[in-house]
Structure formats: structure tokens, C-alpha cells
Amino acid sequence: MAQRRVWLLVTVVVGTVLTLASTAALAQQSTLDVVRARGHLVCGVNNGLPGFGYLESDGSWSGFDIDYCRAVAAAVLGDPNAVEFVPLTAAERFIALQTGEIDVLIRNATWTLVRDTDLGLNFAPVTFFDGQGFMVPRDLGVTSLEDLAGASICVTSGTTTELNLADAFRARGLPFTPVVFEEIDTVYRAYEQGRCDAVTSDKSQLAGRRAIMADPEAHVILDETISKEPLAPVVRHGDDRWYDVVSWVVYATFFAEEKGITSQNVTTFQSPDPDVQRFLGQTGGLGAMLGLSNDWAIKVIQAVGNYAEIFDRNLGPLGLPRGLNRQWTDGGLLYAMPFR
Amino acid sequence: MAVQLSTGRRGALWRDARVLAVAGQIVFVLAIVLLAALAYANMMRGLERLGLRLQLGFLSLEAGFGISEGIAYNPGDSYGRAFVVGVVNTLRVSVAGIILATVVGLLVGIGRLSSNWLIRFLSTVYVETFRNTPLLLQLIFWYTGVILKLPPVRQSLSVADRVYLNQRGVFLPRPVPSETFALWAWTLVACVAAAAAVYAWRRRVALREDRPGFPFAAAAGVLVAGAAISWFALPSAPLEWQVPVLQGFNFRGGIQLSPEFAALLLGLVLYTGAFIAEVVRGGIQSIPKGQWEAAQSLGLRPGMTMYLVILPQALRIIIPPVTSQYLNLVKNSSLSTAIGFPDMFNIGVTIMNQTGQSLPVFGLIMATYLSFSLVTALIMNWYNRRFRLVER
Numbered sequence: 001m002a003q004r005r006v007w008l009l010v011t012v013v014v015g016t017v018l019t020l021a022s023t024a025a026l027a028q029q030s031t032l033d034v035v036r037a038r039g040h041l042v043c044g045v046n047n048g049l050p051g052f053g054y055l056e057s058d059g060s061w062s063g064f065d066i067d068y069c070r071a072v073a074a075a076v077l078g079d080p081n082a083v084e085f086v087p088l089t090a091a092e093r094f095i096a097l098q099t100g101e102i103d104v105l106i107r108n109a110t111w112t113l114v115r116d117t118d119l120g121l122n123f124a125p126v127t128f129f130d131g132q133g134f135m136v137p138r139d140l141g142v143t144s145l146e147d148l149a150g151a152s153i154c155v156t157s158g159t160t161t162e163l164n165l166a167d168a169f170r171a172r173g174l175p176f177t178p179v180v181f182e183e184i185d186t187v188y189r190a191y192e193q194g195r196c197d198a199v200t201s202d203k204s205q206l207a208g209r210r211a212i213m214a215d216p217e218a219h220v221i222l223d224e225t226i227s228k229e230p231l232a233p234v235v236r237h238g239d240d241r242w243y244d245v246v247s248w249v250v251y252a253t254f255f256a257e258e259k260g261i262t263s264q265n266v267t268t269f270q271s272p273d274p275d276v277q278r279f280l281g282q283t284g285g286l287g288a289m290l291g292l293s294n295d296w297a298i299k300v301i302q303a304v305g306n307y308a309e310i311f312d313r314n315l316g317p318l319g320l321p322r323g324l325n326r327q328w329t330d331g332g333l334l335y336a337m338p339f340r
Numbered sequence: 341m342a343v344q345l346s347t348g349r350r351g352a353l354w355r356d357a358r359v360l361a362v363a364g365q366i367v368f369v370l371a372i373v374l375l376a377a378l379a380y381a382n383m384m385r386g387l388e389r390l391g392l393r394l395q396l397g398f399l400s401l402e403a404g405f406g407i408s409e410g411i412a413y414n415p416g417d418s419y420g421r422a423f424v425v426g427v428v429n430t431l432r433v434s435v436a437g438i439i440l441a442t443v444v445g446l447l448v449g450i451g452r453l454s455s456n457w458l459i460r461f462l463s464t465v466y467v468e469t470f471r472n473t474p475l476l477l478q479l480i481f482w483y484t485g486v487i488l489k490l491p492p493v494r495q496s497l498s499v500a501d502r503v504y505l506n507q508r509g510v511f512l513p514r515p516v517p518s519e520t521f522a523l524w525a526w527t528l529v530a531c532v533a534a535a536a537a538v539y540a541w542r543r544r545v546a547l548r549e550d551r552p553g554f555p556f557a558a559a560a561g562v563l564v565a566g567a568a569i570s571w572f573a574l575p576s577a578p579l580e581w582q583v584p585v586l587q588g589f590n591f592r593g594g595i596q597l598s599p600e601f602a603a604l605l606l607g608l609v610l611y612t613g614a615f616i617a618e619v620v621r622g623g624i625q626s627i628p629k630g631q632w633e634a635a636q637s638l639g640l641r642p643g644m645t646m647y648l649v650i651l652p653q654a655l656r657i658i659i660p661p662v663t664s665q666y667l668n669l670v671k672n673s674s675l676s677t678a679i680g681f682p683d684m685f686n687i688g689v690t691i692m693n694q695t696g697q698s699l700p701v702f703g704l705i706m707a708t709y710l711s712f713s714l715v716t717a718l719i720m721n722w723y724n725r726r727f728r729l730v731e732r
Contacts, residue, residue, distance in 0.1 A: 236389075
């Protein structure tokens with residue numbers, strides 16, 4: 001009896017040690033290989049932000065960030081639907097990425113120095129240039145930040161918005177009370193119910209949430225913008241191959257718009273432009289250099305379209321202007337690095 | 341004999357039950373040590389891969405975020421200070437919660453045994469409702485379903501224009517000392533001394549004459565009477581009331597209870613109170629019926645029986661499980677994150693997110709909760725020893 005128990009114990013111990021050792025070995029691999037071996041991408045997203053990341057009532061996912069998850073899956077696995085979406089709150093998102101729970105975080109995250117360095121993260125190219133604003137009930141009669149002196153302001157915890165809010169009011173010497181919630185839904189419900197005089201976030205988010213309020217017309221977004229909010233996909237620091245893949249998927253959507261390549265014409269697109277030929281994988285072998293198939297860019301554009309298509313599909317209905325998010329050729333900030 | 345048998349037979353070592361027993365324990369300890377070492381190495385490797393360092397230096401950096409309530413703090417203060425604000429808020433809600441939950445639990449627990457059908461029925465409904473639904477659900481119900489449904493600031497409910505109730509919280513007048521306060525305070529000190537003397541005297545009388553002397557009630561009466569008489573005897577009232585006034589967006593002045601604090605306190609008190617009520621009921625019911633009958637045959641009324649005979653005996657059964665409920669209350673206060681009350685956990689998560697130092701902050705939060713719980717347990721254990729049945 002005792003003998004059998006001891007052997008059982010030894011087996012369990014050895015088994016555990018081996019399992020741990022193998023997961024540790026796995027952690028050394030590039031996320032690219034891990035995703036490929038797993039057969040699907042695990043993408044950290046928002047589930048409460050219409051236009052960017054939203055879980056529809058029928059259980060499907062939609063949004064600008066969601067489409068970028070699909071684009072990465074299309075490039076790596078050839079299938080835009082091979083994605084597992086993991087909804088995360090603002091406060092959870094970076095820990096989920098650090099611990100390897102997700103492969104990539106595409107959840108309207110602002111690129112900052114602290115996050116880039118101290119949090120051990122790397123930011124892919126910016127997909128949406130945003131700025132922080134304030135939304136107030138129309139009948140409050142507030143037109144500028146100065147009118148909000150002494151107000152209670154709803155904000156999501158663990159965001160840059162929380163810090164900017166404190167900075168902006170401190171710089172102007174205005175008193176205020178932050179009312180901080182972790183869940184995005186709680187923030188806007190509390191605001192709508194009147195717990196706060198104003199709610200602050202990225203302007204795109206304010207527009208997205210206003211669209212699903214009981215009476216969108218009853219709320220106005222103030223003109224003032226108090227910060228720069230460059231929103232970008234995020235990966236773990238120290239995994240350069242994976243970082244390159246995510247970065248170039250983003251550039252591919254910029255480049256396709258620049259060259260007029262759309263989801264409709266990508267398979268038949270013919271051009272004497274050597275840049276375009278390399279992009280489409282007809283020459284140059286760029287895909288192999290990224291560790292992908294040579295038609296990876298075609299897969300991406302086929303799946304989600306170019307940047308303009310992604311923008312119009314998701315953010316068009318919210319009435320958001322392209323603003324800074326136009327091509328560099330139109331005076332915007334979108335600038336794909338050369339495909340060569 | 342067993343010893344002789346095993347040594348006599350020159351059996352293989354791995355067939356010897358005693359060797360195996362010892363070896364099993366060694367393997368077990370080794371396995372635990374190995375697992376801990378692996379976990380630690382894995383953690384360090386992960387940290388190194390991400391380029392993170394394990395240190396507490398970040399606590400002195402500027403926090404930069406605002407906190408809605410608590411002790412003095414502004415966004416220019418350090419992360420450490422922000423954490424302390426959270427710790428104090430946790431203590432505030434825990435202490436208030438423990439006191440109120442005890443009162444609720446005691447009343448309802450006795451109510452469950454009442455001979456009055458209505459009281460018994462209402463107590464049962466309360467206990468079964470609050471004990472059997474998740475606390476998180478209750479908190480969200482109190483917060484978004486009740487408190488945020490109160491009228492907005494400009495249409496506040498008010499009691500005699502002194503107390504205001506709206507979705508921004510509860511606003512009460514705050515007592516502010518006036519110039520006669522010092523004199524009154526000294527009178528109070530004298531009253532306390534007098535009350536202590538009365539207590540000692542009544543207690544002696546009670547012991548000597550072997551009947552209830554109500555020393556505590558008598559002392560309290562002396563204190564209240566003294567305070568009231570001196571209050572009205574002074575030329576002006578020693579305390580003045582600062583009434584909250586609507587100014588700009590919010591009420592200013594007076595005592596303010598934020599909706600988050602109110603909802604959290606309400607939720608914790610009603611939830612924990614239901615559990616304490618059951619503990620109290622169990623404690624009382626465990627006292628043999630003979631005690632009731634004996635007290636009655638001595639001529640004690642039911643109230644006195646409860647106060648003098650049953651409760652003192654029930655307490656020693658009640659205290660240990662109630663201690664667990666107190667500890668649960670302290671830990672459950674971390675659910676405040678859902679309704680935005682800036683307690684230690686809530687602020688800790690924010691710090692973690694802004695600095696990326698998840699491991700040190702988690703360690704800090706765990707250590708603080710642990711020390712709260714240990715202190716609570718220490719006090720309750722000491723109290724328990726005092727009430728333990730002395731075996732003769």
C-alpha cells in the first residue's frame with residue numbers, strides 16, 4: 001500500500017516538473033510560432049466600445065480594433081476568423097499581455113513612454129490618432145473646461161485619461177472630483193444616471209458611447225482636446241519577430257489605401273509599380289522575411305480591406321471625421337514604411 | 341514483533357514500510373520545495389524577459405491621478421500616499437461595517453427566535469434573502485438600482501433643510517465647536533468620572549444584594565443627564581451645526597457620505613449582518629432549555645433572562661464564528677472596485693496599471709489585508725479568552 005502511494009507521488013512530482021519545464025520552454029518561443037502551433041490568435045479587446053471593440057447582442061464581435069485582430073490572424077494563419085477575442089477592462093489589459101494570457105492587445109490603448117518601458121511592452125504603429133475630450137449633458141450649459149470647476153467627472157481607472165484629467169485640472173488650478181470605475185459600462189451608466197456632471201475619455205470613445213445612449217441628442221462633446229491619444233496595438237517587449245509581424249500588418253492596411261488596393265480588387269490587382277508587386281508577393285519574397293506566406297498582404301486586405309474600408313465600416317456610422325487619420329498624401333499622419 | 345520481523349528478514353530497502361514512510365515524506369517536502377523554486381525561477385525569468393524589475397522605489401513617484409474621497413491628497417502626491425488613502429478608506433468602511441453588522445446581526449438573530457410571528461417572519465425573509473444572493477450583485481443593486489436612482493442634486497430630498505439626500509450621496513449637518521465648547525468638554529470629563537463612580541457603586545450593590553443592579557445603564561444615564569444639563573446651562577450651545585449648502589455643481593460643507601461609500605457600507609452591513617444573525621441564533625439555541633426554565637423559575641422576565649442568563653453563555657459560542665464574519669467583511673470590502681469606491685484594492689489596481697509593477701503592488705495589497713485580518717483575529721481571540729467558560 002505505502003509502496004504504491006510513494007510511486008504514485010513520485011510519478012505526480014515528475015509529471016508536474018516536466019509539464020512546468022515544457023511550459024517554460026514554450027515561453028521562450030516567439031509568439032508567432034505559438035500562434036501557428038495553436039491554430040488561432042488570442043486577441044485582447046474591448047467589449048463595450050461601439051466602433052472599436054463591441055460584443056453585439058447576437059454574440060458576434062465588431063469594431064475597428066476587432067478588424068485589426070482579424071487582419072493579424074489572416075496574415076499569420078490565412079484565416080481572419082481564427083481569432084479568440086478576450087474582453088478586458090482597461091485595468092486588466094496590460095497584465096493580461098504581460099502574463100502571456102493574450103498574444104496581442106488591440107484595445108484602444110494609448111502609447112506612452114511608461115508603458116513602452118516600465119510595463120515591458122512594445123507598441124506597433126498607431127492605428128488611430130485620438131485626443132481626450134469631455135462630454136456633458138446639453139442642458140447643463142457647459143461650453144468649456146473652466147465651466148467644469150468643482151464638477152464630479154466620471155472616468156475609467158487605469159487609463160491615460162485618468163492621468164490627463166488630473167493634469168488638465170491641476171494646470172488650470174480648477175478643483176474637481178474624479179469618480180473612477182473599472183468597467184466602461186459602469187462609467188457611462190453612472191454618467192447617464194447623473195452621478196457625474198461630465199464624463200471624460202478619448203473623443204472617439206465619447207462619440208461611440210453617445211451613439212448607444214438612451215438619448216444621444218441630450219449630450220454634447222466639448223470642443224476642447226486636452227491630450228494626444230495615439231491608439232496602437234501592443235505586444236510584449238523582447239519578441240521582435242512577432243512585433244514585426246503585427247507592425248507590418250498595420251502598414252499593409254495603410255499601404256493598400258495609399259495605392260488604391262481594396263478588398264474588392266486585391267486578388268485581381270495589376271500594377272507596373274514594383275512596390276505594389278512586392279506588396280502583393282509577386283516579387284521580392286517579403287512574406288518569407290516576416291516568417292509569413294508570400295500572399296500574406298492579399299489575405300489581410302481580402303479579410304478586412306484597406307484602412308479606409310476599416311474606418312468607414314466601423315467609425316463612419318459614428319460620424320467621426322478622418323481628421324489626423326488621413327493618408328500622409330492628404331495631410332494626415334498615416335504613413336506606411338516602404339515595402340522593399 | 342514488528343521491529344524484529346522487518347530487521348530479521350533481509351528484505352530489499354524499498355519493501356520496508358518504515359523506510360518507505362520516511363522516504364515518502366522526504367519526497368513530499370522535496371517536491372514542494374522544487375515546485376516553489378520552479379515557480380520562483382519562472383517568475384524571475386518572465387520578469388527578466390519583459391525587462392521588469394522587482395522593487396518598491398516607484399512608490400515615491402508622483403501618482404498623477406485623482407481620488408474621489410478620503411484623507412488629504414492631491415494628484416501631485418506619491419503613489420505611496422495614494423495607497424495610504426486607500427488603506428484608510430478600507431479601514432473606514434470596515435470599522436463602520438463591523439459595528440453596524442454586529443448591531444443588525446444581534447437584533448435579527450434574536451428576532452428570529454421571537455415569539456412574535458411578524459418579527460420572526462420578517463427576520464427570516466431578511467436572512468434568507470441576503471445570505472443567499474451574491475454580495476457583488478447586492479452592491480451593484482444598492483449602487484445603480486437604489487442610490488443612483490435618487491433625485492439629482494438640484495431636486496434633493498431634504499429633511500427640514502438640514503439633511504439632504506440625492507444621487508451624489510447623503511449630506512448631514514456637521515457639528516462645529518463654538519467658544520463655549522472647551523467649558524462643556526471639561527464638564528463632560530467630570531461627567532465621565534461621575535459615571536465611572538456610579539458604575540462601580542451599582543456593581544458593588546448588585547454583587548452584594550445578589551440582584552441585577554444595571555450598572556451600565558445607570559452610568560450611561562448619569563453621563564447623558566450631565567451632558568444635557570450642562571449643554572442647556574451654558575449661555576450658548578457648545579456645538580453649532582454647519583449645514584450643507586448647494587454651491588455650483590455640488591453641496592459644500594457638512595458631513596458628506598458619497599454614494600459609493602453609502603452603497604458599499606449598506607451592502608456589507610446587510611450581507612454580513614445576515615450571517616451574524618444566523619450565528620447569534622445558533623448560539624442562543626445551543627443553550628439548554630433548562631437554563632431558560634431555571635431563569636424563569638427564579639422570576640426573571642424573558643428580556644432579563646436573555647440579557648443575564650442566555651446571552652453571556654451564548655457569547656462564547658458566538659464569538660469565534662463571528663470573528664470569521666468580521667474577517668470576511670474586511671476582505672469583501674475589496675468588491676468596491678465594482679462601484680468605484682476608492683478602497684485599498686481599487687487604488688492598488690490603479691497603481692499597478694499606471695506603473696506596471698503588478699507583483700510588488702499585489703504583494704503590498706496582500707500584506708495589508710493579511711495584517712488587517714491578523715489584528716482583527718488577535719483582538720477577537722483576546723475577547724474570546726475573556727468570555728471562555730472557565731472550567732472548574
